[in-house]
Amino acid sequence: xxxxxxxxxxxxxxxxxxxxxxxxxxxxxxxxxxxxxxxxxxxxxxxxxxxxxxxxxxxxxxxxxxxxxxxxxxxxxxxxxxxxxxxxxxxxxxxxxxxxxxxxxxxxxxxxxxxxxxxxxxxxxxxxxxxxxxxxxxxxxxxxxxxxxxxxxxxxxxxxxxxxxxxxxxxxxxxxxxxxxxxxxxxxxxxxxxxxxxxxxxxxxxxxxxxxxxxxxxxxxxxxxxxxxxxxxxxxxxxxxxxxxxxxxxxxxxxxxxxxxxxxxxxxxxxxxxxxxxxxxxxxxxxxxxxxxxxxxxxxxxxxxxxxxxxxxxxxxxxxxxxxxxxxxxxxxxxxxxxxxxxxxxxxxxxxxxxxxxxxxxxxxxxxxxxxxxxxxxxxxxxxxxxxxxxxxxxxxxxxxxxxxxxxxxxxxxxxxxxxxxxxxxxxxxxxxxxxxxxxxxxxxxxxxxxxxxxxxxxxxxxxxxxxxxxxxxxxxxxxxxxxxxxxxxxxxxxxxxxxxxxxxxxxxxxxxxxxxxxxxxxxxxxxxxxxxxxxxxxxxxxxxxxxxxxxxxxxxxxxxxxxxxxxxxxxxxxxxxxxxxxxxxxxxxxxxxxxxxxxxxxxxxxxxxxxxxxxxxxxxxxxxxxxxxxxxxxxxxxxxxxxxxxxxxxxxxxxxxxxxxxxxxxxxxxxxxxxxxxxxxxxxxxxxxxxxxxxxxxxxxxxxxx
Amino acid sequence: xxxxxxxxxxxxxxxxxxxxxxxxxxxxxxxxxxxxxxxxxxxxxxxxxxxxxxxxxxxxxxxxxxxxxxxxxxxxxxxxxxxxxxxxxxxxxxxxxxxxxxxxxxxxxxxxxxxxxxxxxxxxxxxxxxxxxxxxxxxxxxxxxxxxxxxxxxxxxxxxxxxxxxxxxxxxxxxxxxxxxxxxxxxxxxxxxxxxxxxxxxxxxxxxxxxxxxxxxxxxxxxxxxxxxxxxxxxxxxxxxxxxxxxxxxxxxxxxxxxxxxxxxxxx
Numbered sequence: 001x002x003x004x005x006x007x008x009x010x011x012x013x014x015x016x017x018x019x020x021x022x023x024x025x026x027x028x029x030x031x032x033x034x035x036x037x038x039x040x041x042x043x044x045x046x047x048x049x050x051x052x053x054x055x056x057x058x059x060x061x062x063x064x065x066x067x068x069x070x071x072x073x074x075x076x077x078x079x080x081x082x083x084x085x086x087x088x089x090x091x092x093x094x095x096x097x098x099x100x101x102x103x104x105x106x107x108x109x110x111x112x113x114x115x116x117x118x119x120x121x122x123x124x125x126x127x128x129x130x131x132x133x134x135x136x137x138x139x140x141x142x143x144x145x146x147x148x149x150x151x152x153x154x155x156x157x158x159x160x161x162x163x164x165x166x167x168x169x170x171x172x173x174x175x176x177x178x179x180x181x182x183x184x185x186x187x188x189x190x191x192x193x194x195x196x197x198x199x200x201x202x203x204x205x206x207x208x209x210x211x212x213x214x215x216x217x218x219x220x221x222x223x224x225x226x227x228x229x230x231x232x233x234x235x236x237x238x239x240x241x242x243x244x245x246x247x248x249x250x251x252x253x254x255x256x257x258x259x260x261x262x263x264x265x266x267x268x269x270x271x272x273x274x275x276x277x278x279x280x281x282x283x284x285x286x287x288x289x290x291x292x293x294x295x296x297x298x299x300x301x302x303x304x305x306x307x308x309x310x311x312x313x314x315x316x317x318x319x320x321x322x323x324x325x326x327x328x329x330x331x332x333x334x335x336x337x338x339x340x341x342x343x344x345x346x347x348x349x350x351x352x353x354x355x356x357x358x359x360x361x362x363x364x365x366x367x368x369x370x371x372x373x374x375x376x377x378x379x380x381x382x383x384x385x386x387x388x389x390x391x392x393x394x395x396x397x398x399x400x401x402x403x404x405x406x407x408x409x410x411x412x413x414x415x416x417x418x419x420x421x422x423x424x425x426x427x428x429x430x431x432x433x434x435x436x437x438x439x440x441x442x443x444x445x446x447x448x449x450x451x452x453x454x455x456x457x458x459x460x461x462x463x464x465x466x467x468x469x470x471x472x473x474x475x476x477x478x479x480x481x482x483x484x485x486x487x488x489x490x491x492x493x494x495x496x497x498x499x500x501x502x503x504x505x506x507x508x509x510x511x512x513x514x515x516x517x518x519x520x521x522x523x524x525x526x527x528x529x530x531x532x533x534x535x536x537x538x539x540x541x542x543x544x545x546x547x548x549x550x551x552x553x554x555x556x557x558x559x560x561x562x563x564x565x566x567x568x569x570x571x572x573x574x575x576x577x578x579x580x581x582x583x584x585x586x587x588x589x590x591x592x593x594x595x596x597x598x599x600x601x602x603x604x605x606x607x608x609x610x611x612x613x614x615x616x617x618x619x620x621x622x623x624x625x626x627x628x629x630x631x632x633x634x635x636x637x638x639x640x641x642x643x644x645x646x647x648x649x650x651x652x653x654x655x656x657x658x659x660x661x662x663x664x665x666x667x668x669x670x671x672x673x674x675x676x677x678x679x680x681x682x683x684x685x686x687x688x689x690x691x692x693x694x695x696x697x698x699x700x701x702x703x704x705x706x707x
Numbered sequence: 708x709x710x711x712x713x714x715x716x717x718x719x720x721x722x723x724x725x726x727x728x729x730x731x732x733x734x735x736x737x738x739x740x741x742x743x744x745x746x747x748x749x750x751x752x753x754x755x756x757x758x759x760x761x762x763x764x765x766x767x768x769x770x771x772x773x774x775x776x777x778x779x780x781x782x783x784x785x786x787x788x789x790x791x792x793x794x795x796x797x798x799x800x801x802x803x804x805x806x807x808x809x810x811x812x813x814x815x816x817x818x819x820x821x822x823x824x825x826x827x828x829x830x831x832x833x834x835x836x837x838x839x840x841x842x843x844x845x846x847x848x849x850x851x852x853x854x855x856x857x858x859x860x861x862x863x864x865x866x867x868x869x870x871x872x873x874x875x876x877x878x879x880x881x882x883x884x885x886x887x888x889x890x891x892x893x894x895x896x897x898x899x900x901x902x903x904x905x906x907x908x909x910x911x912x913x914x915x916x917x918x919x920x921x922x923x924x925x926x927x928x929x930x931x932x933x934x935x936x937x938x939x940x941x942x943x944x945x946x947x948x949x950x951x952x953x954x955x956x957x958x959x960x961x962x963x964x965x966x967x968x969x970x971x972x973x974x975x
Contacts, residue, residue: 410903
């Protein structure tokens with residue numbers, strides 16, 4: 001073909017199609033039905049509480065590119081990521097192509113010609129259309145042959161796959177029959193359409209091809225319009241809600257996702273109605289694609305407990321979709337009342353009993369409304385945030401669980417006895433370890449650790465934490481940390497008896513009121529001594545100091561001890577001389593790694609202390625598997641056959657490591673128990689990274705074997 | 708029914724042993740960094756009262772009363788958070804080691820001032836001194852009968868049915884109000900955790916504050932006929948010593964060992 005011909009390359013729009021006005025007429029109901037679906041979503045989200053999620057637009061657009069356009073999280077599952085890419089990018093290309101047709105047909109442009117027609121409108125569209133079909137086949141094979149447990153098997157899912165496949169197939173048939181009937185000179189640029197054309201030319205007469213083409217064209221139109229109209233009523237709505245949800249995502253670290261409670265103005269503490277959630281929480285429910293990754297990584301679910309973050313989201317979504325008027329209190333749950341009464345108006349002051357009428361129009365309580373939100377399940381969450389890290393569309397499952405826990409704790413005082421004991425101890429003694437005989441400074445016996453007024457003079461405050469001070473095993477970690485600081489010549493002091501729990505367990509259990517009290521008291525004490533720099537061996541304290549205390553007037557530079565010690569080694573202030581190259585595997589604490597992005601410092605310490613003997617567990621870094629001790633769960637006795645710590649200990653032991661390194665007092669307890677629960681087998685030690693470093697740094701006693 | 712529950716604020720009994728100090732001169736425990744809490748048996752009494760009110764469909768009024776330092780207000784606030792109806796505190800700033808009789812006189816005077824009660828409840832004893840006297844002496848001061856070590860209270864046709872723990876088992880006692888009972892712990896009267904909303908509300912509720920003078924009690928009147936005095940207060944010293952008995956033969960060793968046992972036990 002010559003260049004001039006190439007420049008004129010195009011095809012006739014609406015070839016072989018008459019009565020095109022019918023298409024425009026069908027657009028109206030399509031747009032109305034789809035529009036109503038979208039409007040219904042919007043009006044439901046607007047019933048949520050306010051949330052500021054449109055600040056920092058540049059960062060949000062960046063996130064949008066990374067996770068909606070580039071689909072980085074979706075791609076973590078190679079197979080699902082691949083077919084999702086085929087289908088979604090295919091759809092984008094096909095939508096652009098359709099838009100090009102519309103522009104030329106209805107707006108008088110002449111875009112669809114020349115090289116653009118050949119390269120994009122013919123070749124690219126053909127290839128991407130085929131990829132969509134391949135993607136659908138892959139998805140169907142996975143869903144119905146491999147049947148992963150994490151997926152939800154609904155008719156809707158099957159219908160969506162079938163609809164997409166049929167639409168693409170029709171597209172190729174329409175194209176192929178047009179090529180066959182018109183002897184399209186540019187047929188080679190549409191390889192798959194051309195294939196259909198060749199096949200039909202040998203099977204059908206020219207007239208049959210024309211008739212079948214017209215039929216297929218209208219059928220393609222009908223199914224496509226129907227699909228668009230149906231889309232907002234299905235999980236396919238995620239093509240709109242997922243990007244929106246990603247745009248409105250929480251930009252702070254995962255450790256900073258819990259909302260504050262305004263105790264002066266809030267009518268109900270915590271959440272027990274859909275309207276108690278923020279609009280973003282409600283948007284979360286509609287952004288869910290039912291992929292099940294959250295439940296697949298949930299530690300509680302993995303060991304066979306009831307908790308399933310996916311089913312919490314889907315259960316709440318179904319309540320919102322199927323019983324919206326009851327869920328939002330627009331109508332009596334028993335069908336009696338009419339008119340709109342907000343949740344706030346229903347709450348009467350404590351001295352007045354609610355009237356029968358108000359009682360009747362109270363929004364449907366969500367806790368226990370579906371099996372997934374039963375209190376039993378809610379009290380199994382370790383707040384590890386693996387669900388949030390796994391979610392491709394940035395749904396915030398864990399904060400919703402904490403919201404509902406808040407209601408149970410603060411409004412109902414209904415929570416597990418062992419957690420009650422921890423909370424009561426926090427209230428009375430400022431630490432959660434009821435019955436301990438240890439005191440805040442026991443660990444420092446024989447060391448010359450400064451405290452009290454010396455805090456003001458010291459360059460660094462070593463925040464010991466309740467675990468580090470009051471649990472015997474962890475006292476050795478605190479000792480090692482203090483001795484390392486001493487050896488490096490760091491000027492440090494501790495708060496001693498003036499230290500109280502950071503408030504993390506209270507907050508994750510759901511007693512926000514107690515958390516605020518502890519936060520204010522600690523921040524007040526720290527500011528009294530002018531503390532600027534804080535080092536702590538507890539990732540929970542670390543997270544609270546870093547992400548939560550700033551809201552209470554605490555502006556500290558906070559380091560996990562692994563970060564601070566790694567820096568001391570880097571600066572040459574510590575000179576460890578490792579003796580042996582033991583095999584060590586490091587267990588990432590959720591509140592250090594996943595929730596605050598500190599992965600490398602503890603690993604550096606492991607490498608230094610073992611001369612490169614580090615081995616990784618299959619689940620590590622952001623995919624790390626919780627020890628089972630977060631969210632107040634370390635105070636709860638788990639059923640013997642469903643213990644998160646044993647699952648993790650098994651994984652650690654299977655690496656063949658001699659030492660399981662930890663960086664958190666809760667992980668220490670859970671992992672020692674988990675490793676100890678095994679019968680027989682190799683001896684695996686559980687050591688904190690500071691203990692490892694101290695073993696390599698301490699002055700050697702002649703003839704004494706370390707570790 | 709009108710119920711009154713006496714509460715005592717004490718030093719946290721869970722204070723670690725090595726943190727526990729006594730002020731020998733003042734003959735009392737030092738607070739140090741320990742917290743102040745409500746005596747557990749008093750909380751058992753309050754819980755028993757709350758359950759009684761629940762069973763009565765709310766047809767009962769519960770008043771809580773404490774005699775102590777101003778800080779005892781916290782114990783009363785917590786009782787309000789647990790849903791007691793009213794609270795009164797007799798502020799006693801005197802330094803004297805509390806004598807159960809003096810306390811009983813203050814409580815009795817306050818109770819008479821606060822109104823008529825059908826049921827007056829105290830804990831069986833307090834976790835600090837453990838004297839276990841106040842309940843009985845209070846009944847004496849009020850001229851009422853007293854049933855001690857009660858774990859369950861029920862109302863049946865104007866009569867109180869009380870279940871009382873004894874060394875041999877339980878005693879079921881029927882008593883016509885008014886009566887004083889001292890309450891002991893049982894699996895059914897574990898104190899409830901208050902709701903946070905109620906904790907916040909408790910700080911907005913009225914709380915009657917009185918002094919012994921308001922009750923017409925002079926220091927002398929309170930201490931009259933006192934029988935109880937703390938002579939000395941100290942932490943017992945634990946000592947571990949290891950002696951090896953000498954002897955050439957086994958018989959000699961056994962002999963020396965037996966003699967040593969006799970010596971040591973005589974010395975105690």
